[in-house]
Amino acid sequence: MTMPATTTNVLRIHPEKCTGCLRCELACSYMQTGAFHPAKSVIRVSPFEGHTSYAPYTCTQCAEGWCMTACPVGAITINAAGAKDVLDDTCVGCKLCTIACPYGTMFYDPDTRKAFKCNLCGGAPACAEACPTAAITYEATATADWLGEFARERTARVLVGAR
Amino acid sequence: MAARHLIIGGGTAGMNAIRTIREEEGERSEIVLVSAERPYSRMVLPYYLDRSIAESHVFTATPRVLADWGVKAQVGRRATALDTKANVCTLDDGTTVEYDDCLIATGSSAVKAPVDGADGRGVHSFWTLDEARAVLAEIGPGSHVVMVGAGFIAFTILNSILALGATLTIVEVAPRILPRMIDDAGAKLVEDWLTKHGVRIRTGVKLTGIEDAKGRKRLRFAAGGDILCDVVIMATGIKTNLEWLKGSGVTVNRGVVVDDHLRSSVRNVYAAGDIAEGRDLITGEPAVHAIEPTAQEHGRVAGANMAGKDVGYRGSLIVNIVEVCHLDVASFGAWDDAKAEAASGVKPDRPAYRKLLWRGDRLTGAIILGPSSDIWTTNDVGMLKGLVQSGVSLARFKAHLKRNPFDVKPAFIASKTTSALLPETILGRPSKAPGNTPVAV
Ligand SMILES: Cc1cc2nc3c(=O)[nH]c(=O)nc-3n(C[C@H](O)[C@H](O)[C@H](O)COP(=O)(O)OP(=O)(O)OC[C@H]3O[C@@H](n4cnc5c(N)ncnc54)[C@H](O)[C@@H]3O)c2cc1C
Ligand code: SF4
Numbered sequence: 001m002t003m004p005a006t007t008t009n010v011l012r013i014h015p016e017k018c019t020g021c022l023r024c025e026l027a028c029s030y031m032q033t034g035a036f037h038p039a040k041s042v043i044r045v046s047p048f049e050g051h052t053s054y055a056p057y058t059c060t061q062c063a064e065g066w067c068m069t070a071c072p073v074g075a076i077t078i079n080a081a082g083a084k085d086v087l088d089d090t091c092v093g094c095k096l097c098t099i100a101c102p103y104g105t106m107f108y109d110p111d112t113r114k115a116f117k118c119n120l121c122g123g124a125p126a127c128a129e130a131c132p133t134a135a136i137t138y139e140a141t142a143t144a145d146w147l148g149e150f151a152r153e154r155t156a157r158v159l160v161g162a163r
Numbered sequence: 164m165a166a167r168h169l170i171i172g173g174g175t176a177g178m179n180a181i182r183t184i185r186e187e188e189g190e191r192s193e194i195v196l197v198s199a200e201r202p203y204s205r206m207v208l209p210y211y212l213d214r215s216i217a218e219s220h221v222f223t224a225t226p227r228v229l230a231d232w233g234v235k236a237q238v239g240r241r242a243t244a245l246d247t248k249a250n251v252c253t254l255d256d257g258t259t260v261e262y263d264d265c266l267i268a269t270g271s272s273a274v275k276a277p278v279d280g281a282d283g284r285g286v287h288s289f290w291t292l293d294e295a296r297a298v299l300a301e302i303g304p305g306s307h308v309v310m311v312g313a314g315f316i317a318f319t320i321l322n323s324i325l326a327l328g329a330t331l332t333i334v335e336v337a338p339r340i341l342p343r344m345i346d347d348a349g350a351k352l353v354e355d356w357l358t359k360h361g362v363r364i365r366t367g368v369k370l371t372g373i374e375d376a377k378g379r380k381r382l383r384f385a386a387g388g389d390i391l392c393d394v395v396i397m398a399t400g401i402k403t404n405l406e407w408l409k410g411s412g413v414t415v416n417r418g419v420v421v422d423d424h425l426r427s428s429v430r431n432v433y434a435a436g437d438i439a440e441g442r443d444l445i446t447g448e449p450a451v452h453a454i455e456p457t458a459q460e461h462g463r464v465a466g467a468n469m470a471g472k473d474v475g476y477r478g479s480l481i482v483n484i485v486e487v488c489h490l491d492v493a494s495f496g497a498w499d500d501a502k503a504e505a506a507s508g509v510k511p512d513r514p515a516y517r518k519l520l521w522r523g524d525r526l527t528g529a530i531i532l533g534p535s536s537d538i539w540t541t542n543d544v545g546m547l548k549g550l551v552q553s554g555v556s557l558a559r560f561k562a563h564l565k566r567n568p569f570d571v572k573p574a575f576i577a578s579k580t581t582s583a584l585l586p587e588t589i590l591g592r593p594s595k596a597p598g599n600t601p602v603a604v
Contacts, residue, residue, distance in 0.1 A: 074597035102549030
């Protein structure tokens with residue numbers, strides 16, 4: 001059952017509050033895999049402006065769910081929190097979801113040969129809880145492009161130099 | 164008014180159409196499915212071949228699920244003729260099915276190279292479940308398998324053959340491997356990588372015949388020595404299953420020509436998937452894209468329109484990804500557009516190669532190769548797809564990507580690609596999960 005859009009919580013990113021401490025990545029990997037292993041985190045802190053500013057990037061839980069509609073075996077479903085979630089037992093590891101997701105927020109574990117992604121921790125996202133500056137909040141709001149404007153200003157300066 | 168829908172072909176496109184009709188319709192309609200094979204996903208066959216899943220895992224709907232969906236299924240039956248004036252389809256047992264609208268989703272079949280011995284024992288195509296079963300029965304540890312053809316489909320089963328403990332030789336008539344998926348530089352890298360992993364590759368060789376040789380198979384070539392092996396897999400191409408449409412009045416070119424609603428030249432006849440010739444998202448030209456995502460999107464759009472909705476389709480994007488010996492190989496869109504502006508980069512220390520192609524300041528195609536353990540490769544595959552799909556103007560970030568094609572993320576985020584993509588859905592509404600009507604069994 002899909003929940004009415006207004007009651008669905010999403011991860012809202014406030015990039016200007018991010019200090020780059022990477023606690024979200026640790027918390028995420030611990031919640032998702034049981035190990036503190038940022039390489040297995042599905043939220044990724046990216047540096048901007050020559051590592052003077054940072055922002056976490058993760059799945060927006062988009063309306064199309066490109067990963068979900070692409071999966072040939074129906075291994076991606078919508079969980080109780082409204083997040084697109086990979087069912088490990090069903091996933092065959094074909095990677096079609098990784099190329100279908102136009103946001104680059106699908107992951108693949110070569111050890112288990114399964115795809116994985118942000119599933120909002122089933123409704124209590126560890127990243128939001130772990131963030132000391134509330135740069136990640138879990139709110140009932142429409143999903144959005146949280147980083148575009150922030151990145152446009154900062155990246156522009158790095159890439160072409162301030163003019 | 165509840166309609167009588169006829170779905171011909173129960174593969175990816177057909178099953179997506181059926182699910183979408185059930186999702187979209189106001190009033191329960193009648194759905195008849197005529198399919199030569201049980202509904203399954205062909206692209207899952209490689210995982211059946213390497214025994215990582217049971218055979219039952221490949222099916223996209225069991226008879227029980229079809230019954231739950233209220234589908235009258237005629238499985239094992241072939242459509243042999245379509246009378247679009249009388250709205251009647253004839254089946255191979257002589258019976259007929261009347262319809263109000265119908266979907267042609269008969270996909271494609273494998274074609275073997277036309278050489279002597281191609282139909283002999285131990286020489287297989289790998290396109291259907293039956294063919295997969297036959298191949299699986301013959302390969303074991305120590306078998307020597309020769310793959311004829313080095314295209315995408317051959318590569319999807321390469322890992323599986325090695326996982327079964329077989330040794331593999333690939334022979335290809337073109338001067339290089341993956342001629343329709345990646346460029347020369349990429350192909351060279353993949354070829355070196357596979358050779359390093361024990362796969363023997365012979366390119367530019369013409370197979371002339373296959374003979375029995377004391378229980379084994381002998382392959383002869385126009386030039387160069389013979390090859391002795393146990394099993395031959397012919398991955399030498401596919402053709403669309405169009406023959407049965409002769410005399411139907413439906414306009415056929417390379418496939419069934421469809422408009423942006425997936426309608427053929429006959430108003431109540433739709434076509435979807437490998438069989439359909441629809442709009443290519445990047446070029447805007449009609450094209451046959453024999454890939455799973457196109458079959459899914461075509462099937463869903465056709466299904467919605469058959470259920471009475473008015474859903475236009477923007478066109479399909481060619482995307483391919485395959486992993487061989489822990490190397491990811493992917494390409495998108497107009498990756499071989501000779502008129503495009505291109506920039507490429509390699510990492511000297513590992514097997515990583517990228518090529519980006521532009522028209523103006525929009526990315527129109529890409530090739531990406533990298534170790535499958537490399538998270539950035541996986542994420543960048545998606546982001547490059549997003550840049551090509553959305554066609555966002557990269558403006559000043561184009562120069563950055565040209566200098567460093569390995570640093571996609573800042574350009575992706577700062578170009579506000581996410582803003583461009585978020586409103587986009589195929590059916591004009593949020594997708595439904597496979598959920599209560601699971602596609603997997
Ligand atoms: C081994 C393998 C690996 C693949 N890997 C990938 C991949 O990684 N990525 C990707 O994008 N694509 C992949 N593909 C291609 C993908 O599977 C096809 O593009 C997809 O199946 C097309 O869907 P379709 O519904 O158009 O046709 P199909 O899935 O072929 O379905 C056609 C159906 O019609 C039936 N039929 C045919 N003729 C008739 C008739 N006259 N009457 C009634 N029924 C008929 C057939 O039996 C079948 O059930 C792979 C294919 C194979 C074989
Ligand atoms: S990798 Fe798994 S989840 Fe992703 S499309 Fe393939 S089977 Fe589905």
